[in-house]
Amino acid sequence: MPILHYSVATMNPEQEKELIEQCHADPAAFGQVFDLWYKPVFGYIMRRTADYDLSKDIAAETFLKAFLKINGFRWRGVSLSAWLYRIAGNELNQYYRSSKYKPQSLQQLLENPQMEKLLHQQDDDEREVMEKELRAFNNYNVIRTNMLKLDLKYQEVIALRYFEQKTNTEISAILDKNEGTVKSLLSRGLEKLRNML
Numbered sequence: 001m002p003i004l005h006y007s008v009a010t011m012n013p014e015q016e017k018e019l020i021e022q023c024h025a026d027p028a029a030f031g032q033v034f035d036l037w038y039k040p041v042f043g044y045i046m047r048r049t050a051d052y053d054l055s056k057d058i059a060a061e062t063f064l065k066a067f068l069k070i071n072g073f074r075w076r077g078v079s080l081s082a083w084l085y086r087i088a089g090n091e092l093n094q095y096y097r098s099s100k101y102k103p104q105s106l107q108q109l110l111e112n113p114q115m116e117k118l119l120h121q122q123d124d125d126e127r128e129v130m131e132k133e134l135r136a137f138n139n140y141n142v143i144r145t146n147m148l149k150l151d152l153k154y155q156e157v158i159a160l161r162y163f164e165q166k167t168n169t170e171i172s173a174i175l176d177k178n179e180g181t182v183k184s185l186l187s188r189g190l191e192k193l194r195n196m197l
Contacts, residue, residue, distance in 0.1 A: 011036075016080050023070045030067050037081060038063065040164075041088050046130055047163040048092050048155070050144055058095060062088045082173040085160070089174065093152055146196040154189030157182055 011019075022029035041062060046055040065087050073083060147155055156175060160166045168186075172179045 013075075013079070017075045020070070020073060020075060020080060023073075027067075030070055033066065033070070033080065033084075034063055037084050040081075041084050043130075044085065044159070044164050045088055045092060047140075047144075048159050049095070050141065052131055054095070058088065058091045061091050065091075078173050078176075082170065085164075085166075085174040086176070089156055093156075096152055096155075142197070143193070146193060149196065150189055150192055153185055154192065157185045158189050158193065161186055 019029070019032055023033065038059065042055060042059040045058045045062070046052065049055050049058070062084065066084055073080070147158060150158075157171055160171045160174060161168070166174065168179050168182050171177075171182045175182065177185075
């Protein structure tokens, strides 16, 4: 089966289902998933941690877990994008809950040359650009520092809504919570954040 090429901006649910089927049939097709979603997911992680090296580790673990679990992914109304953000969110939560983040699948990464190749495709310049952008946003750093004092449930919804520009519907799919809960968490989280500032 030939690998078809897609764009996140123009991808519709049928194309996404087709890409998932390609990944099931040929592991090399996962390269498309990586190419399409690595930068947005890495950006989400970077904005949550403000640590380039840690973000690279968490992004690597996110995509490795997705690669290893893609054969179990079935289209059930949750997009591939939401699934990837959910994995990234779980990895971030694991990091924030533990004193030291320990990726669980790095040994599997070393054993899988295809995935290792995908993870090392990014330029070294990416680090400099991302760190420069973060330094330019002093307000972001102040908000992020205070945001880290909030419970994880508030951090997640605020980061997805305001840093990633996700709608409440998308956040609902990513976090597997109903929209009412998302709105409530956003409201309470923002109120707590405002009180800190």
